[in-house]
Amino acid sequence: MPDKLPRMAESAPSSELLTKKRRDILNFIDHTQRTRGYPPSVREIGEACQLASPASVQFHLKVLQQQGFLERDPSKPRALRVNLPRAQELGVGAAVMQVPMLGDVAAGLGTLAEQNFSGEMVAVPQHLGPVGTLFALRVKGDSMVGDGIFERDVVVARRQSTADVGEIVVAGIFDQQEATIKRIDFDRAHNRVTLKPSNPAYTPMNFAADEVQIYGKVVFLQREI
Amino acid sequence: MPDKLPRMAESAPSSELLTKKRRDILNFIDHTQRTRGYPPSVREIGEACQLASPASVQFHLKVLQQQGFLERDPSKPRALRVNLPRAQELGVGAAVMQVPMLGDVAAGLGTLAEQNFSGEMVAVPQHLGPVGTLFALRVKGDSMVGDGIFERDVVVARRQSTADVGEIVVAGIFDQQEATIKRIDFDRAHNRVTLKPSNPAYTPMNFAADEVQIYGKVVFLQREI
DNA sequence: TAATTCATCGTACATATGTTCGTTCGCTTT
DNA sequence: AAAGCGAACGAACATATGTACGATGAATTA
Numbered sequence: 001m002p003d004k005l006p007r008m009a010e011s012a013p014s015s016e017l018l019t020k021k022r023r024d025i026l027n028f029i030d031h032t033q034r035t036r037g038y039p040p041s042v043r044e045i046g047e048a049c050q051l052a053s054p055a056s057v058q059f060h061l062k063v064l065q066q067q068g069f070l071e072r073d074p075s076k077p078r079a080l081r082v083n084l085p086r087a088q089e090l091g092v093g094a095a096v097m098q099v100p101m102l103g104d105v106a107a108g109l110g111t112l113a114e115q116n117f118s119g120e121m122v123a124v125p126q127h128l129g130p131v132g133t134l135f136a137l138r139v140k141g142d143s144m145v146g147d148g149i150f151e152r153d154v155v156v157a158r159r160q161s162t163a164d165v166g167e168i169v170v171a172g173i174f175d176q177q178e179a180t181i182k183r184i185d186f187d188r189a190h191n192r193v194t195l196k197p198s199n200p201a202y203t204p205m206n207f208a209a210d211e212v213q214i215y216g217k218v219v220f221l222q223r224e225i
Numbered sequence: 226m227p228d229k230l231p232r233m234a235e236s237a238p239s240s241e242l243l244t245k246k247r248r249d250i251l252n253f254i255d256h257t258q259r260t261r262g263y264p265p266s267v268r269e270i271g272e273a274c275q276l277a278s279p280a281s282v283q284f285h286l287k288v289l290q291q292q293g294f295l296e297r298d299p300s301k302p303r304a305l306r307v308n309l310p311r312a313q314e315l316g317v318g319a320a321v322m323q324v325p326m327l328g329d330v331a332a333g334l335g336t337l338a339e340q341n342f343s344g345e346m347v348a349v350p351q352h353l354g355p356v357g358t359l360f361a362l363r364v365k366g367d368s369m370v371g372d373g374i375f376e377r378d379v380v381v382a383r384r385q386s387t388a389d390v391g392e393i394v395v396a397g398i399f400d401q402q403e404a405t406i407k408r409i410d411f412d413r414a415h416n417r418v419t420l421k422p423s424n425p426a427y428t429p430m431n432f433a434a435d436e437v438q439i440y441g442k443v444v445f446l447q448r449e450i
Numbered sequence: 451t452a453a454t455t456c457a458t459c460g461t462a463c464a465t466a467t468g469t470t471c472g473t474t475c476g477c478t479t480t
Numbered sequence: 481a482a483a484g485c486g487a488a489c490g491a492a493c494a495t496a497t498g499t500a501c502g503a504t505g506a507a508t509t510a
Contacts, residue, residue: 033262037258037306038258038263042498074499075465075466077466078497148375219449220448221448266466267468279467281487301497
C-alpha cells in the first residue's frame with residue numbers, strides 16, 4: 001500500500017514559466033544525458049524527481065513539450081531531447097575533422113615530425129584540406145601580433161615545403177632546434193629568404209635559402225578568450 | 226523470401242582492430258547521439274549500417290563492447306555510450322559541438338535573437354560551455370584589431386547579460402539596430418558604461434547603463450588565413 | 451458552497467527493444 | 481575433405497517503456 005504523500009503543491013507559488021518540479025525534471029534529463037550518454041526513461045525521471053507514477057512524469061513531460069523545452073519521439077523509448085536553445089537541432093553544417101597538436105611553435109620542437117605528437121587533437125573545418133596534411137601548433141611569443149596571432153593561440157598549418165611571398169608559414173631555421181611562424185619573403189636573385197615578424201618591435205631575419213626549411217603554411221587560427 | 230546478400234567478408238583484409246562495419250556502427254552511434262540527442266536502437270543501427278537482423282547488430286555490439294569502444298546497460302533500451310577517448314584514438318567521433326552562426330556583428334542584427342539564425346553552424350570545442358548558451362558571429366570592421374580580432378573572424382560568445390570590467394562582450398546599443406564587440410568598462414558611481422575599441426584609431430563610447438544591452442561574452446575566436 | 455484546475459496516484463495495455471537460439475554461407479586452416 | 485571461425489540471417493521471447501484511463505486530494509476561483 002504505497003503511502004500517498006501529500007502533494008505539497010509548491011507552497012512557493014512559483015508563478016514562473018517553469019515550476020520547480022518541471023525545472024528539476026529538465027535538469028535531470030539534461031544531466032543524465034550529459035553524464036551517462038543517453039536520456040532517462042519516464043520511470044527513471046519519476047524515481048529521481050519523486051514521482052511515484054509514470055503518469056505523473058508523463059503529465060509534466062507533456063507540458064514541457066508544449067512549452068518547447070523538450071522534444072520527443074512518442075514511438076521510441078528514451079527519445080528525449082532538451083531544447084534549452086532553440087537553434088541547434090539542424091545539426092547540419094560544418095563538417096569537422098581532427099588534426100594533431102604537435103606542440104609549441106617557437107619552442108624546441110625539433111623536426112616538427114609526428115614524434116612531437118602529444119595525443120591532443122584539434123577540431124577544424126574539413127574544407128581546410130585533406131586530413132593528414134594538417135597539423136596544429138600552439139603559439140609562443142608575440143612576434144606576429146600585427147597579424148592578430150597572439151601568444152597561446154592555436155594555429156593550424158597545411159604541410160608543404162614551399163610558399164609564396166607574403167604568406168604566413170611555419171618555418172625551421174638551420175640547426176636551430178625550433179620553428180617559428182613568420183611571413184615569408186624571397187630574394188630569388190640572391191637566393192635568400194627573409195622571415196618577417198609582424199610586430200614592429202622585432203626585426204626581420206635574413207637567411208640563405210638553404211638555411212630555412214618550410215614546414216607548412218598557416219591556414220587557420222583559433223583562440224580561447 | 227529475403228535475398229541473402231553475399232557476405233563479402235571484406236575483400237580488404239582489414240587487419241585493423243576495427244573492421245569497416247564496426248567503424249561504421251561506432252560512427253553512426255556517435256553521430257546519432259550528437260545530432261539527435263539520444264542513441265539509436267539496435268534495429269536503427271541495423272537499418273543504417275545494412276544489417277537486416279537485430280542479431281547481426283548485436284553480434285558487432287558485443288565485440289565493440291569487449292574491445293572497450295562501447296558501454297551499455299543490457300537492461301535498458303538505447304543505453305549505448307561511445308567511449309570517446311578510446312574511439313578518438315581511431316579517429317571516430319569528435320569532442321566538438323555545433324553552435325549557430327547568427328550573422329554579422331556590427332551589421333544590423335536587430336535583437337540578436339534566434340530570428341537571425343541562418344542555418345549555418347560552427348564547430349567549437351565542447352568545453353567552451355553548455356550547448357545552447359553559445360552562438361557565433363562574423364566580425365565586421367577593425368575596431369578590435371588591438372585584441373587580435375580581425376574583419377571576417379568568427380567569434381563565439383556565451384550568452385549572458387552581465388560581464389566584468391575588461392571583458393570582451395557582444396553588446397547592443399539602445400535603439401541602434403546593431404551590436405558590436407568591444408571591451409567593457411563600468412563607472413558604477415555614475416551608472417555609466419564605456420565600450421572600448423582596442424584599435425587606437427577609434428574612440429571609446431560612453432553610455433548610460435540602461436542604454437547598453439549585453440548579449441554575451443566572447444570566449445572563442447577562429448580565423449581562416 | 452460548488453466548480454475548476456493542478457498535480458498526483460495506480461493499473462492496464464500495446465509495443466519498441468534487447469536477447470537468445472538455431473542456421474547458413476564463405477573463408478581459412480588443418 | 482573436414483573442421484573451425486567470422487559474419488550474417490530470421491524467428492521467438494521476455495521486458496522495459498510510453499501511453500491512456502480513471503480517480504483523488506489540495507488549492508483556487510466562481
